Amino acid sequence: MERYDPQAIERKWQETWEREQAFVVPNPADPQAADDRPRTYVLEMLPYPSGELHMGHVFNYTLGDVVSHVKRRQGVIVLRPMGYDAFGLPAENAAIREGGHPREISERNIDSIRRQMHRMGWSIDWTREVSTSDPTYYRWTQWLFLRFYEAGLAYRKEAPVKWCPNDQTVLANEQVIDGRCERCGAEVVAKNLEQWFFRITEYADRLLDEMALLESWPERVLTMQRNWIGRSTGAEVVFRVEGTDVELPVFTTRPDTLFGATFFVLAPEHQLVGDLIRSTDTERAVIDYVGHAGATTAVERADTEREKTGVFTGRYARNPVNDELLPIWVSDYVLMEYGTGAIMGVPGHDARDFEFATRFGLEIRQVVEPADGSPVELPYVERTTGARSMSSGQFSGLETPEAIDAIVEWLESEGLGKATVGYRLRDWLLSRQRYWGAPIPVVHCEVCGLVPVPDDQLPVLLPEVDDYKPKGRSPLAAAEEWVRTTCPECGGPARRETDTMDTFVDSSWYFLRYADPRNDQLPFDREIVDFWLPVQQYIGGVEHAILHLLYARFFTKVMNDLGLLGFREPFLRLFTQGMITRNGAKMSKSKGNVVSPDAMVERYGADAMRLYILYMGPAEADKEWHDSGIEGIARLLDRLWRLGLEVADAGRADGDLGLELVRTAHRTIAKVTDDLERRFQFHTPIAALFELVNDIYRAKEESGSEAAVRFATETAVSLIQPYAPHLAEELWQRLGHERLWQEPWPEPDPAMLEQASFDLVVQVNGKLRDRVTVAVGLSDEALVEHAKALPRVASQVDGKEIRRAIVVPGKLVNFVV
RNA sequence: GCCGGGGUGGCGGAACGGGAGACGCGGGGGACUUAAAAUCCUCUGUCCUUCGGGGCGUGCGGGUUCGACUCCCGCCCCCGGCACCA
Numbered sequence: 084m085e086r087y088d089p090q091a092i093e094r095k096w097q098e099t100w101e102r103e104q105a106f107v108v109p110n111p112a113d114p115q116a117a118d119d120r121p122r123t124y125v126l127e128m129l130p131y132p133s134g135e136l137h138m139g140h141v142f143n144y145t146l147g148d149v150v151s152h153v154k155r156r157q158g159v160i161v162l163r164p165m166g167y168d169a170f171g172l173p174a175e176n177a178a179i180r181e182g183g184h185p186r187e188i189s190e191r192n193i194d195s196i197r198r199q200m201h202r203m204g205w206s207i208d209w210t211r212e213v214s215t216s217d218p219t220y221y222r223w224t225q226w227l228f229l230r231f232y233e234a235g236l237a238y239r240k241e242a243p244v245k246w247c248p249n250d251q252t253v254l255a256n257e258q259v260i261d262g263r264c265e266r267c268g269a270e271v272v273a274k275n276l277e278q279w280f281f282r283i284t285e286y287a288d289r290l291l292d293e294m295a296l297l298e299s300w301p302e303r304v305l306t307m308q309r310n311w312i313g314r315s316t317g318a319e320v321v322f323r324v325e326g327t328d329v330e331l332p333v334f335t336t337r338p339d340t341l342f343g344a345t346f347f348v349l350a351p352e353h354q355l356v357g358d359l360i361r362s363t364d365t366e367r368a369v370i371d372y373v374g375h376a377g378a379t380t381a382v383e384r385a386d387t388e389r390e391k392t393g394v395f396t397g398r399y400a401r402n403p404v405n406d407e408l409l410p411i412w413v414s415d416y417v418l419m420e421y422g423t424g425a426i427m428g429v430p431g432h433d434a435r436d437f438e439f440a441t442r443f444g445l446e447i448r449q450v451v452e453p454a455d456g457s458p459v460e461l462p463y464v465e466r467t468t469g470a471r472s473m474s475s476g477q478f479s480g481l482e483t484p485e486a487i488d489a490i491v492e493w494l495e496s497e498g499l500g501k502a503t504v505g506y507r508l509r510d511w512l513l514s515r516q517r518y519w520g521a522p523i524p525v526v527h528c529e530v531c532g533l534v535p536v537p538d539d540q541l542p543v544l545l546p547e548v549d550d551y552k553p554k555g556r557s558p559l560a561a562a563e564e565w566v567r568t569t570c571p572e573c574g575g576p577a578r579r580e581t582d583t584m585d586t587f588v589d590s591s592w593y594f595l596r597y598a599d600p601r602n603d604q605l606p607f608d609r610e611i612v613d614f615w616l617p618v619q620q621y622i623g624g625v626e627h628a629i630l631h632l633l634y635a636r637f638f639t640k641v642m643n644d645l646g647l648l649g650f651r652e653p654f655l656r657l658f659t660q661g662m663i664t665r666n667g668a669k670m671s672k673s674k675g676n677v678v679s680p681d682a683m684v685e686r687y688g689a690d691a692m693r694l695y696i697l698y699m700g701p702a703e704a705d706k707e708w709h710d711s712g713i714e715g716i717a718r719l720l721d722r723l724w725r726l727g728l729e730v731a732d733a734g735r736a737d738g739d740l741g742l743e744l745v746r747t748a749h750r751t752i753a754k755v756t757d758d759l760e761r762r763f764q765f766h767t768p769i770a771a772l773f774e775l776v777n778d779i780y781r782a783k784e785e786s787g788s789e790a791a792v793r794f795a796t797e798t799a800v801s802l803i804q805p806y807a808p809h810l811a812e813e814l815w816q817r818l819g820h821e822r823l824w825q826e827p828w829p830e831p832d833p834a835m836l837e838q839a840s841f842d843l844v845v846q847v848n849g850k851l852r853d854r855v856t857v858a859v860g861l862s863d864e865a866l867v868e869h870a871k872a873l874p875r876v877a878s879q880v881d882g883k884e885i886r887r888a889i890v891v892p893g894k895l896v897n898f899v900v
Numbered sequence: 901g902c903c904g905g906g907g908u909g910g911c912g913g914a915a916c917g918g919g920a921g922a923c924g925c926g927g928g929g930g931a932c933u934u935a936a937a938a939u940c941c942u943c944u945g946u947c948c949u950u951c952g953g954g955g956c957g958u959g960c961g962g963g964u965u966c967g968a969c970u971c972c973c974g975c976c977c978c979c980g981g982c983a984c985c986a
Binding site: 301302303304305306307308309310311313315317333334335336337348384385386387389391414415416417418420421422425426427428429433434435436438439464505506507625628629698699700701703704705706707709711712713714715716718719721761762766767769770771772773774777780842844846848849850851854874875878886887888889891894895897898899 | 901902903904905906911912913914916918919922923924925926938939940952953965966967968979980981982983984985986
């Protein structure tokens with residue numbers, strides 16, 4: 084018999100799909116007049132083109148491929164594009180290391196990864212391919228930046244920013260993990276620099292509230308975004324420094340504890356510290372402390388185990404609710420970046436304030452108690468209806484939520500404060516001092532100041548430079564001729580902005596460009612984008628839960644506000660796949676635990692690789708790679724191959740189909756379809772296919788009808804097609820058919836799902852005792868009689884009284900004795 | 901500390917309130933073969949057994965239910981996010 088040769092079969096079908104444009108979906112000439120055939124947009128996160136495709140890619144794109152194939156065969160038009168997130172540091176660092184231009188390195192890597200993707204047989208509309216580093220793409224990234232700028236959503240300001248000393252560039256807050264650069268792990272340092280920002284904070288509420296528009300996102304991703312945005316509601320309360328008219332506002336989420344304030348603290352960086360201590364006895368000590376705090380790294384300072392430090396300023400602030408004087412301290416446990424950089428110290432009801440007060444012997448006062456009046460140890464931080472105010476003047480006795488409302492209302496009426504909302508989210512720092520990114524399309528004119536480059540002068544092309552090495556300023560600055568330009572407004576001398584954009588800007592709108600990838604008038608036509616989007620199913624790694632997904636949502640909302648598109652959320656359904664690990668760790672070159680998909684494909688074929696990566700376990704869970712696991716899949720494919728050839732050889736088989744094997748095939752159709760569609764579960768359908776193939780072999784052995792074997796085999800081939808499209812096409816053809824990818828997805832015959840008989844489970848006191856095959860449709864009484872007659876049941880019941888018999892028709896009988 | 905997810909054989913995992921461990925890997929035994937590979941058959945949670953079967957088993961302790969891996973309450977442990985965020 085002809086051996087199963089995946090290499091030959093896969094090559095043949097990949098060429099066929101290419102030749103027949105199998106997965107190309109053209110845009111309608113007039114989106115508004117387009118037919119109402121159902122359509123969908125299945126998207127996976129675009130790859131960064133390093134030279135090698137890795138297991139994460141294989142997993143990600145195979146998931147999307149299975150979804151796409153099934154949808155297509157159900158009559159849905161599926162848009163499934165692919166592109167490359169090609170700007171960024173790895174290509175640039177390679178250019179520095181090995182010489183050459185980052186563009187050449189990127190292009191080489193793209194060619195390589197494209198070849199590998201084709202080799203996997205993924206059903207992609209390759210006519211829509213885009214690369215973010217291509218001028219025809221970044222022209223529109225720049226165009227969008229200018230729209231943001233006009234809308235006041237892109238701005239430049241000097242601010243304390245995070246600087247990576249290794250990559251020699253500033254970073255967005257989102258790119259700093261535990262005080263370290265997300266990319267290289269170097270400890271970041273704070274610098275005061277003038278930089279470009281996107282005003283994402285203006286969208287903080289909408290990024291939270293419009294989560295309600297999402298159809299299906301993993302809870303953990305929503306949680307991460309909520310945590311990241313970090314909205315907390317509270318009040319701003321104004322304290323006045325005694326003996327001056329200096330006002331110090333504080334932000335608090337617990338205005339109900341104002342009566343418990345016994346001290347006041349400023350962050351060391353607070354700009355009023357200097358004024359307050361000028362020419363006082365404490366000036367020297369405070370300056371020393373501030374200097375000392377400034378030398379502490381962010382990582383050290385974030386250590387909550389560290390003992391609290393601080394220094395008294397000699398000044399007092401007046402508590403607006405009771406006119407008490409509170410000593411003003413300076414301490415680095417108060418952060419300048421959050422709230423107002425000043426807090427009221429309420430040691431009775433805040434763990435940090437408690438620690439500080441204990442350390443420096445400050446008064447600790449209780450103003451909240453459990454609602455039942457029971458005694459409690461301080462600090463008591465409960466803030467629900469389980470707590471109530473005490474010793475708080477007119478607010479005493481109110482439960483905490485009401486006390487907060489009442490006191491905020493009172494503060495507002497007295498002009499002492501107001502309700503406010505605090506966020507953890509910071510504006511998105513988008514400028515980078517690196518070469519391989521989209522230039523920010525702005526010029527600096529001595530006369531006119533910042534001037535945007537006019538649309539008709541886009542793209543601002545990257546200049547050619549010799550040295551990509553970062554030196555603390557953008558390598559673009561070395562291209563002196565490029566930098567020197569004329570002001571678009573006054574025609575006078577001007578200098579180009581030399582920073583480039585964060586690559587996350589590029590990937591914040593690529594999914595829109597796919598809809599209209601060759602448009603040279605606009606980034607995309609609104610009607611076409613509204614025709615295809617929002618994305619119905621987005622699939623990618625959970626590592627993008629905050630960065631990319633938050634930025635893309637922000638971009639979409641802004642573009643919606645600017646009238647560029649007609650929806651507010653880009654991705655209605657999100658699926659985050661788990662990580663593939665080996666020896667308990669993420670695969671990485673430095674750990675030397677990488678399994679190359681290429682090698683697996685060479686040895687077992689793309690079909691086996693595709694099936695195995697989905698068979699490993701639930702798609703959302705992290706999974707440990709075992710080399711031996713793929714052997715079982717290889718056996719399955721080989722068994723199916725031999726079965727297919729035998730059936731094809733036997734030719735047309737007529738005869739009776741009413742056999743158990745045919746029922747099994749129909750049950751498998753129902754199971755596979757339900758798992759894929761309703762449960763979004765990809766590994767259990769493969770188990771069902773194993774069972775079906777095993778059953779076919781068994782039936783053949785027991786000389787089942789040839790017609791039934793043929794039907795079951797064709798069903799298995801048809802069902803495995805989304806997973807193993809090459810083998811499935813080949814067998815489908817040999818079985819005398821045409822193109823399986825155009826064949827409707829099978830539907831189970833309801834009559835075939837009906838059973839003539841079933842195994843009745845018999846329990847005594849809820850424990851399984853026996854089972855018996857009985858006809859379907861018997862009365863409850865008849866089932867009980869059948870069950871009672873069983874010897875193993877009788878021996879269990881033996882002498883005891885049957886108090887009750889629970890009958891679940893078609894399933895079981897349970898005797899309670 | 902707050903928020904989210906999870907804990908089932910040697911391993912990956914299945915079980916959608918009703919048969920715990922489907923399916924696969926690994927392992928034992930056997931057939932075919934001069935031999936090996938491939939292929940095929942068979943056993944494989946655990947303890948007891950007179951070989952009929954029986955006891956125990958889904959992190960721990962309670963509860964709801966005729967019946968709980970599944971639902972509820974309280975713990976323990978692991979993973980992820982946030983965190984001196986006031």
